[in-house]
Amino acid sequence: MRLKLAAGNWKMNGTTAALSELTQLRSIDATGIDVTIATPATLIHRAVAIAGGVQIAGQDCHANVSGAHTGDTSADMLADAGATAVILGHSERRADYGETDADVAAKTNAAWGAELTAIVCVGETLDERETGATLSVVATQLTGSVPDGASGETLVIAYEPVWAIGTGKVPTLEQIAEVHDFIRAELTNRFGAETADAIRLLYGGSVKPSNATEIFATSNVDGALVGGASLKADDFSGIISALAAA
Ligand code: 13P
Secondary structure (H helix, E strand, O other): OOEEEEEOOOOOOOOOHHHHHHHOOOOOOOOOEEEEEEEOOHHHHHHHHOOOOOOEEEOOOOOOOOOOOOOOOOOHHHHHHOOOOOEEHHHHHEEEEEEEEOHHHHHHHHHHEEEEEEEEOOOOOEEEHHOHHHHHHHHHHHHHHHOOOOOOOEEEEOOOOOOHHHOOOOOOOOHHHHHHHHHHHHHHHHHHHHHHHHHHHEEEOOHHHHHHHHHHOOOOOOOOEHHHOOHHHHHHHHHHHHHHHH
């Protein structure tokens, strides 16, 4: 059985004061599920010290182990700070920095080299959705962004339609199921059923406590990658509870 995963992505939000949200999350009953928060890199070390059972993740890493890359953070550095996972290929990084599928694959290999779980993000733009290209876009991103050698311990896939991120718009449950079933099938073709069945598939994009229960009841949804609603412990705890009850 895949352990369900509630993952928060704080993006570029949070200074020292935000650590109190993590302190509050510690007391939420998350029995039987994994909870991960991707804090800004500057908070990882302190977050790990107070997070209790909540795992801490990075939001990006460089493909190289070290070197002359001013401003970048290596996977080894994230692991050294206490992170256990890293989000890679988020659509904001693909858009802001032109990250390609090949870049994401190289970063994923770097994450694995540091024994971090890679949370690899895929998802279509509104234009791609409206022109019927969703599944082909997701297939291309999956093939290009996920290196050979994936396993249920080392890889999580987050399906995040770009048009649903931070907009309050959520695909229909049928649309979510269609893409998640498709991702599972693609992973099965590539890695075999046993490995594919162990890889967790998260939905991301405007997940809130109010819509979490129905999303978590959808086919092949093993949890969520949550942006805005992960910033406040009150909101995120509602999502954690919904997942624990799913
Ligand atoms: P929102 O939950 O704010 O829509 O963000 C989703 C996301 O991008 C998580 O990575």
